[in-house]
Amino acid sequence: MKPFAPLIALATLVLALLLPAAARADLPGDSLYRLDVALTGQDGRAFRFADGAGTPRVVSMFYADCPFMCPLLIDTIRKTEGELPEAARNRLKVLLVSFDAEHDTPAVLQALADKRHIDTTRWTLARAGATDVRRIAALLDIPFRQLADGNFSHAGVMILLDADGRVVARTETMGKLDPEFIAALEATLADSATAPSK
């Protein structure tokens, strides 16, 4: 009988959970990828937020059971990337993180991806734990609040991150195209095409 073994195991686990996000020191100080949080995609695959480093990415937040803003958000991102030449569009990744840590399981997210015919080779619908959802929302500056009926009040926002995770452009224009955002997308994707691959 080793009475302390479970204690040590638990303490190790607790400390591992509590260790603050280990910042990736090779990223610039204004890189959002400094936030190290764990996500799970609609395919059930676990990954880190910072794994997006290396290619430009459009990032936003949503939730699956959202009556109005989130379908609009998905349509707006789709319309926006539809303005890009095909070669540029094929280099663009999209990450949508759910506000709803409780209900949006990978299966729910996959069902939404199927229903909305989302190209999951480039788009990822992801969930995170409730604490990390708040951290990501703070990082992206997307205020949200869960309402008594379980819905979430939130802004519709698209954020373009460059390959290093820096915010290049941000728009709250939903339901129609934002020419400045599209111009930023084109420029960023052109840069990433000419940059030496990492």
Next chain:
Amino acid sequence: MRAAAFPGGPAYWLLGLFACVAATGVAAAADYRTIPQTGFTSVLAIEQDATPTPLAAYALRSEPVTNAEFLAFVKEHPEWRRDAVPGVFADARYLEHWATPDTLGDDALPDQPVTRVSWFAADAYCSAEGARLPTWLEWERAAAASAESADARNDPAWRRQLLDWYSRPSSRALDRIGGEPNLYGVRDLHALVWEWVDDFSALIVAPDSRDQGDPDRLKFCGEAALSLRDRDNYALLMRVAMLSSLKAVNTTMNLGFRCARDVPASPPARPHQEPAP
């Protein structure tokens, strides 16, 4: 004072251990006071719905986090030193009033509340303490209590006292912690510093309050932004307005924080254990 947050009994042994382990590396075990389960009507009303919001029991730090406590945290977690923290987590004036990145100096006394900390830094500190930031509702509910009453908000004398506190000039040096405790033994909720809350960014006064342009712009999914219920409660509304104006990286000379913890539901056989005020 873990006993207050985790009333005894084998069921809570693990949680007690959690708090114990979590507290290592922080200057001294922080004092948490239990706020019992209740319904509470916030000064921020959702639409016209005036029914009290059910609020589970929780534990709140009896004091804001001090400079000494935050210094111990920074020494344990050097990534939160002011010369190491990335710009995405704190603005350029983070801990600016400390003499050096790891000494307090004359402008930051050990028992003054720590200020010039971002939401991310406050969040990280509370995580390291095995805790979290309180929600606005949790903060407001604790702050509604006077020394005698759980909800003193309609007491004219209490309101006058609040306004006196809030009308003191902010240019004077911060007091040290250790004000008079309220009914729950929680101190310094009003007279000392503004405090971060977990959901500071969502204390939205009107659907388009952040939107200088087209009021018809589609902004909110659940279509229920918060509205202000109690327009006479200036002291709290000032706080809401201040918090709503912040970004998570911001720091100010009068903005600190305290942490909160979940409390397991009390076993039915045990009466509620409230520390004597």
